[in-house]
Amino acid sequence: MDVFNLIFSFLYQFGDAFAFLVLSACGLAVIFGMMGVINLAHGEFIMCGAYVSTSAAQAGLPLALAIVAGAVAAGIAGMVVELLVIRPLYQRPLDTIVATWGISMIVTQGTLIVLGPSMQGVGTPFGSFAMGGYSYSAYRVLLMAAAVGTLGLLWLMFTRTRFGLLSRATIQVPHVAEAMGVNTNLIYSLTFGLGAALAGLAGGLYAPTMTLVPTMGASFMVEAFVTVVVGGADIFLGTAPAAVVLGVIKAALTGWQGQLAGQIGLLIAVIVVIRILPRGISGKILKERA
């Protein structure tokens, strides 16, 4: 029994870390991994989703719908940002750093001025369950399911739907796509909006478990970036396996030596992995395929 409890608790902690990495990262994987835009405002899309979903839930919407509302709001915000700021910068990826940093400052401070330093949260639903003498939060298991589900839905979208096909084509070979009659501007807009919506989804999902302050996005940024970069350009061949590897390392170190070891271990793992696989995990896999 004790071994079973040990395994369960490790799986739970791993799943928790994995879910956090995946949900933080998939929006950025679309925007950065696919489109090459270094989005330092990723945390602010997360915050947007968190704030909107919490407000919607407080206004009476059931939590699931509220989270969707948060994701949609972040997606729309993303499309606006793309139109105004990002579109001129596709050929200049490094300039997106400054532009998105600027947007991050505007949004964070603007939220502080307009909505005040914090927002009251809605509680975490679904209570807890007990296993082997420990009590665990049930909602966090839901988050793990959401992470896997999101990956699954994204895979379906990008490989099975027309939009997914057009999106990948436009990003990989934009001139060919345009020559074939694809409205590339619209595709860029929608893809960026999708990335922002995924960030908003992460924000909405984690909002019931966290403090709601304008700077809350910062808690997700480092994990998101390292997961995306370690993963490489492809979401499914890269971000998902990266989240698995980094999640195992983080959970193991945190369980063994504490939170500091987990954090530093994660960063060192990033350095080591990139040194071994300079194109990230998906780069290695794609190279082997070709």
Added chain:
Amino acid sequence: MAEQSRLRRALRLIEGPQTIGRGPKFWIGFALVLAAACIYPILADSYDVGNNVYFFNWLFMAMGLSLIWGYGGSLSFGQTAFFGIAGYCYGVLTINLGGAYGMTLLSLLLAVGLSALFAAVLGYFMFFGRINGVFLGIVSLSVTLVLERFMAQTAGPQWAIGSARLNGFNGMGGMPSLTIPWPGGDIVLFPGLPLYYLTLALLVTVYLALRMLVNSRFGNVLVAIRENPLRAEMLGYDIRKFQLAGFVIGSALAGLSGVLYTSWGNYITPASMGMTAAALPIVWVAVGGRSDLTTTLIGSLAVLIVFQMLTIHGSQYALVVMGVLLVITVLAAPRGIVMGVVAVAGRLTRRKEGR
């Protein structure tokens, strides 16, 4: 004889294809600006002098990043790591060795040297491991974050090197400022006139030396690597060595910034190596104009001054205005503010001169 012509050849590199500004007009302008900078502290009050030294301290890191990123094409997101290492080394060394007999100057050299050594190790790891592009940025960012996280928890008494306690998140203070040994009595360089002139002299020296460096064969190769690494390799250059050298020099400059900052405020903290601090040099350099030393210098100084002015007079809207400025600059002036202004000025004068 041969030595004189070598020196003359080196000096001639102050002008070249990799730096804007040549000919008598530019250098007269340069001399005027330098003269104004020298006279300024006599006319301004002591607060402004100290404040300007504070700005100058950051410019070394900006120029170093310009070398690594603007000329070399390697986006290093972790220059603050070397800033912090040098700052802490200076603190540890001077607290242990004291400030007399020119020890602080020795500590300055040692601290910059140590951060350059660390840069060499990290650079070897990265460039000889064929890491480049955005991966380089992430690895260097991870390094500076690891240092920040690690240093932030060194609050306990066991974390001490000699008699210098690292003191964790609260930061290390109490180190003596840079002191010049003088027969009549050591000159302690508090933020004031002597420190101003010393920093200005360092700034001008570094600027001119970098100009010579980037216009030399080394600089040309560095730019070639930025433009097309594969072609540079096929032409026979070991690009890893050049990238490493550029990285070490740029990072040593970041270390110099770190020592000067620590001496200026008698204080260094892990927050100087954190995420926000790491992004700032990138923002200054990108907005100022990263591909040229002169635009970096002027642009970074301008951004620093404007941001401080906004914070002082803008109350809570300061950060919003800063963000808007950044976005507009990137969209309207792709090669940086300074080049944008120069371009606009150029267009105006051409229009004036008539068709």
Added chain:
Amino acid sequence: MLKRSKSAVSALGLLLLAGTAFAQDAEPIRLGVLEDQSGDFALATIGKVHAIRLAAEEINAAGGIDGRPLELVEYDTQSDNTRYQEFMRRVLQRDKVDAVFAGFSSASREAYRPIVNQFDGLAFYNNQYEGGVCDANMIVTGAVPEQQFSTLLPYMIEKYGPNVYTIAADYNFGQISAEWVRNIVAENGGSMVGEEFIPLGVSQFSQTIQNIQGAKPDFVVTLLVGTAQSSYYEQAGAANLNLPMASSVNVGQGYEHRRFTPPSLKDMYATVNYVEEIDSPASKAFVEKFRAKFPDEPYINQEASNSYAAVYLYKQLVERAKSTGLGDIRKVIAAGDVCVDAPGGQMCIDPKSQHVSHTIHLAHVTGDHSIEFPAKWDAIKPYWLGEAGCDLTESDPSAQYTPSNPPPAKG
């Protein structure tokens, strides 16, 4: 939103009007205010700025300090240590203020202290912190560990049991406070069953919650700092941890009981020198005045109360010293009887350490997140620095000490 800037404008306007009511030759007394009005710490510090403005307005309406109007010189330090350095230099060298109210995090205080010493200025640090600053240029109105833990921990051990688990932010404040907890728990017959240090900025606590359950403590001492770390309460509640908690830093500073849904902070006990729920006439009057001027204020925390009282403290010092010079003010402090009635109770300056004594209230957060006060201790002195060997009436080491790094023994 706009109300905030409108109230700021109206505050300034009132100050100006009040200023013109003074005699033409009354030179204003200038008070620098360096607080984080944006960035990570703004949550806990915006109230401080408002409290200072409220106090200044009241003092000016009543005739100022010794007939001289009080003028505020405010800077937003953006939760950034380098801004503290820049603006402390500016406020002392260019604006030439007579005193500065500055700082929230200990790092910011340590960043600006060398500058205050260089210019021999006077700075007030109105925040609770880890204790130990022995510096003649500082007056500290914040509570210190011996005031908060020597009252809290014996109560908790008696009520809930001897086994204690500490989770603390992994930096100076958290580590030193944890050290205090360890010592006081041992002195009171308790035992530490676990201690965990969490780096700042961490917001995910599943492993920590599991560890706490494994150690089976009677209560948990939470010394969490920063908005990210306070997510712990929500997550512990969701996992149904259901243990009483004790804290010196949460609730009183970041008003977690208002931001998180019940019952995540149920049975949290915090020792504070002020929270807005305190029922005394002085407290009620203070809250009423505050809300009249700042109706949108989310919470009036202990730092706001300290800042408000500190302005009056400074007024008393200047009026008794008949000057704003640091030397004259310190002579008044040395008399040992400088006291002011803060909204939470009386505050008196201890001449040896230049910290203040406090009335400590035990705040108990109930299941619906209302607060009751089962205990109160009057006039708890900041005794540790004096006992450890810091005596500012004799010498000024301008240093910060900790229990494991006390002042050097006198030879």
